[in-house]
Amino acid sequence: MADWNATSPPTSGWTPVRLPDIWTTRWPTHDGVVWYRLRWHQAQADAPVGLLLDYVCLADAVYLNGSLIHRDTNLVEPLSRSWIKPQYFLIDRPLLHQGENELLVRVSGLAAYQPAFGSVTVGSPPAVEALQRTGLRWRYDCQLFNLAVGGVLGSLFGIFWLFRRQDVVYGWYAFSALVFAAYSYNFIAYRIWPFATTDGWQALNAALYFASASGFVVFLLRYCGRRKPSFERTLLVLNVVALACALAWPERVGPHRNALVVGGGLLYYTAIFVFIVHAARTRRTDQRMLAACLLIPVLTSGHDFLLFFGVIRGDTYLLALTSPLTLIGMSSVLAHRFAAAVRRVENFNVELRLEVEVATRDLSSTLAREHALALTNTRIGERLNLVRDLHDGFGGSLLSTIATLEQSPPTPETARIVATLKELRDDLRLIIDTTTQEQSADLAGLVAPLRHRWSQRMDVAGVASHWRLEGVEQLHLGPARSLDVLRFLQEALTNVLKHSGASKVELVMRRDPVSLRAEVRDDGCGFDTAAHAQGMGLASLRARAQRLGAMLELRSAVGEGTTVSLEVPLHESPPVA
Template identity: 45%
Template sequence: MPHREHRPQEGPSHAHHARSRLATARAWLVTSIGALLFLLFTVTAAMAQQPPPPALHVEAARATGWDDTTPPADGWTPVTLPDSWADRWPGFDGVVWYRLTWEQPAQVREAGLLLHYLNMAGEVSLNGTTISRDESLVEPLTRAWNVPRQWLLAPPLLKPGGTNTLLVRVSGLFAYQAGLGPVSLGTPAAMQAEYAREQFVRRDLQVLGLAVSAAVSAFFAALWLLRRRETAYGWFAVMSVLWLLFGYNQIATSPWPFAGNHSWQALNTSLFLAFSVSYIVFALRFCAWRMPRLEAAALLVALAGVLDLWFTSGQSLPVHRAVWTLVGGLTIIAVNSASIVHALRHRASPMRSLAPFMAVSAATAAHDLLVFTQVIDSNIYYTTMSSYVLLLGMALTQAARFVKSLERIENFNTELIEEVNAAKSELASTLAQQHALELAHARIGERVNLASDLHDGLGGMLVGSIATLERTPANLSAPELLAMLKSLRDDLRLIIEATGRHDGARAFGELLAPLRHRTSQLLDANGIDCRWQVSNLETLELPPSQSLDLLRFLQEALTNVLKHSAGRRVDVAVTRDGAELQLSVRDDGRGFVVDGADKAAGSGLRSLRARARRLGAELQLQSRPGETQLALRMPLVPTA
């Protein structure tokens, strides 16, 4: 029978353990929720037990002069913070006193006080004791408009259970939203947290934006110097530098090097106009557009604004500054809007990567213009803080371009490798075909050379032997026929030795002697007197191929004399003259026409010319009735 696996059944103990673990988990969850609810209830109760911050009663009064050190006795007007006196006292430049009073509960022994900002400079005192004072309360005023202040108030400075008075002396210019910002009173911890937030928004983010602008402007300036044709990068660097100088207004605490804030604001607005022009040119260059008329018009408008700002008197400068600030701000909004529309309409537009960041820039620019025109009751400007958003967009765009360039390079490398491999295959095929052709040509050349050697050697010997047999067939004895056959054998051996494996040099004189003997006998047998002149060949050694070509040259020349000249004498000279070997064959035959000699004489002269070319020698041919001469001059290569 097959074996059956035994599986234990879950008994009551297993089910009991499972129910126990489930109950434990539920109890732990209920306990955790209860502890969390108790903690929330405790915190809420503690916060409810804390007394609310006391209510502040705020009044304001104008001083009679810039140097007033005590508040006026009358003329106090209730105000609400934040307060700007431009509407209440239009055209007033000077000092305004703010008096804040509150009833401090007796059970609260210390409190935190936060003054968000005052514009431009001021002095703060609590219950007659000065707790803060800016460096300059007259022109050039300290530019403290973006500096939050915090104090910890405790006895005897603070009066628990009594009336406390905070006096703020503000020195300002109505054109720049002079007044007092919000004042908060509460626990030290709450005021510390609120002060940290104010410091972060009003100072830290501004400094961060300027630092990023400086770094990015340096980066794109260096990028433009390396790639001059990328003019958009150069204009972006110029734009970033101008924005850096303009944004410094957010953290500057003094109008130095000017003697007043009017000149400082004229410079600041001039930088803003220059920035707007560079922003236009940058957007056009980034889209690879050229609009010289628009650029010239923008430059002329900016130049007119700068001249107007610097030649306007101090009293009317605020109005002109407001107008030109609106012109610059609206220009920036228009450029951002046009770029966004262009990016939406054209998929291939490079602005598509910058469009989201330009949308943020347009929104912050619109907000700041509303703050500048006091439509929004605030003095916090977000454009400087959001400037690094556009810089970040440019950095991301540049990184995307870099990645695309790397991808193009990688694709190019891949295509190049494929093309190189294809070219290598084609080249290998071509080389194989060329090699096959060279082998075929080499075989044909070997056959031609062999045929030429047979023609010039054996052919000449056969012609001579046939001529001898035809002249005196009955007078030839058996030894003479045997000598003819041996001559043919020796000539064939010479061909074999020259075309074989023997590549070493051979003494040319030793090879010439048998040929001289055979040809002399052959010519004498046919009634031709052959005379030889051989000199300086004792030490001449030549490669077998050269020796064979020289011997065949002589043999073919003498065969031609035998076959065609009908002469009675032939003179042969073989001499070595320094680094040159000279061969000469001269007969007294009927001669021939030298022009077109190759065609007239057939293969004999063509063979002579071919051998002269292979030897690198100079061949001279002269012929007239009664005298024909072949001369060969071959340079000798010195041996190592």
């Protein structure tokens, strides 16, 4: 042992030790310098040899045969950190002596941070250098790769979070990964700038580890869609207190960093085990994948905790070897989650576009229907105005003329004129009936006024009339077609009164799925259809049938009555509401 300012080894007090050696097992509270002296016999000094110091904690100066061959930058506070890499030297003459050679290593360390001196290897340069490269790869390069992966992935998902603030899972993952990357810098840092003491450096590292564990817990909570406000506030308070104490009292927090490390480790383990149980219960594929990734640090961190607390000896932390796999696996799960969210947004956009197109078509159709309805209503209004004018003007004049002629002395000419005027009156009534009805009026409603008038007329003429309507309720033919059907019935009934001499007439209207059949039968005198093909109003009936696209059928024989039927195809459009 020696004090901080010792520049030469002591002359007495040497104690034999077995390497690797942690001096706190011998001097638990010693902060300062310990000298290690090693001697070996070199049979031949003609060729250089390789010298490897596997592990030195914290800083060292190396002397070979009394000559300084290496010295760390800071052998007093703020101490350099030689333990991050193995030290390799190529030794040749004149430093290398044939026979006995003496190696002195001055180690500066602090009892709170496991001061130690590792194994020493002397041998052929290629073999010793290979050992140095292996140690460098596992102890330094892996830590550097781990820090780089964590920093890159944390930054990447931090950018994701900046663009998707509502998805806080990425923000908490980025926070945890970046803070852990800052903590991991401890394993590759040669200097402890900007801190003046190792205590300050170690206190901050412990606070960063605890903060990373806290962020990781909240990340898993958010990934499960959970919030624990009181627990999260407690974590925030603990982190603020830990960081404040680390910055304000580093000389106390640094040597007792194990409390924060144990607390952070418990947070990590508890969060991982609870999440694994949750993933097993929910059976979500992404959560199971994440749980599998989290099993890796659980299996390796036990070794690292034992090494950190000095329970076992070694110089390689396994978590640095497996942490990149864990980070990449977790990032893959989060990337899958992000891609799924993007796909959902894309699908939503597609669905939204389709819905907009459908809505646009529906709106266009609605506007077209409203426009058509407005035109129809305008036409109906014009018709109603025209009908009112006809009813009030022409209709009144017509009825007045008929009444005047009926009161005048009867003559054949007067009777003929009155009959013609009454036909005009009946036709006017049909026009008024079909025009003034609502657009949605069915055929049964339109036939009712006609039936009433003609039933009275048949009774006056002594003709028994029978009307049978089947299935014409809710049948809408439209004003024009309905008027043609009613005119057909009216002309057929007029022919019965004028020409048949019948005592009984039957009118049947029947609807089937594809057509409407209207039929008028009488028991009158009948006629020869071949001889009267163009007479008795038949030409007018045929014209109406042609306009309706219907089929007209006439059956009659002398003394056997007459049957006139009309079969109208149903191509009507539904009424406009």
